[in-house]
Amino acid sequence: MADAAAQDTTEQRLLHLKLAFLAGEPPACVLALAREAGGGYITPHVQKILLETCTGSNVERCQDSIYTTIIFKKIISEVELSSNVVIDELYEEFAQRMLSKAKDSLLNKTDHIYKEISFLSSTHNNISSKLVNVVARLSCSSNMLEGDTGCSLWPSSLFLSEFILSYPKFFSTKCCFELGSGVGLVGICLNHVGASKVILTDGDPCTLRNMKENMELNNLCIEQEDSRVLKESKNKVECKYLSWEEVSESDLWGYQPDVIKS
Template identity: 85%
Template structure:
């Protein structure tokens, strides 16, 4: 009771009638050769109490749960990598990325209220959200940044400071109006060119950049086939490869107690630049 009271006092800016606090516990389903170490992650989140009232960015969606399970199921994909998430919402995926040892986690959202709630959630989970050049961030094992990012307004120069190895997104393919902007941002983030800075001669770093191209993983529920087709077409026109890996790379079930969570409705896409 004292814990919850202190939380309410700390986050007094929230409308207590529209936000609640939840704990999402990810637990290994079995102890076997696949998971030599038990997965046990508890994410404490401030989120919307009603996702249908317009506060969608502060809601916990099935795709976010699915993508979080994917991160925990395949930690080697994300460990020691710079991970950049689009439309991060409450920040659940970022908490899981930090848990598996991502070298840097950049969470972004284009809604100021959602971004503010996300930052508070990172603090609630004792994750560092200092600026990139701060000493605290460089010395902390919790390397999480929360950034404002408008898909419509962001330019390529705005992203020059980031060279993500992995781009992520959950339920970000939802509006045909936003699809061209989303595809443009994905294309910029997945392209490794002069943004990493000029060097003289060929170095090991340059070789790594050339051979290990960035990849994106997007979890989505196809509520409107026309919108998804619009995304697939725009991606192909922009030179992006979109593969559905839901069956071949299904995550483990870390949320068996969450009966309302429908995993079957979520699809997992792997996106990369066509060579």
């Protein structure tokens, strides 16, 4: 009797979960119901039920793909953080959606906007204090929620860029290496203060492509390492593909950086 009652309760919670998704409830609400259906965390069974609901033949008429992708992303993130199992089917569905989005973004960049970021700050070099005026032109994602986080302008990059411009002596004449460079704002500022070399990296091909475009927008040299143009230019900026999951410590030290930012 108790087992039957528990089964009914579970089925009711799963039904509430399905209805919440189809009704377009906020992702936080959907995740809360998913936890409740799993008895406190999002179990593989709950993931499977939700995946079947999200990818059903009639779902696309009820919800847009962006909303569904956001739900998948949040579920995967939460389950991974709790050290539980994410079912392979969920990974595969999310990967297919992200690949499709990446292909679409190559054909149509209407989801990107152009910004001009201006800095006006004092330098602190123990000799003199003078105002530094820098304008960076950037192509950025207009919607981070779609998963285009690498092409978004993060507050941390603004703070670090201001620090670099305020304390140039820490970075001038040094080889500076950045993991996950995003739109490349930090690299532009490092080049401005006279870093001997700036190596910008990212593991996402679309982000890397956008980063290179931003370097070109700011008239920075991004030629190959052995290029004569690079050696003769005052703009010593390189953009390289580098995956966090695959890189080793020896790979990083091969660049011989003086400063590493991640």
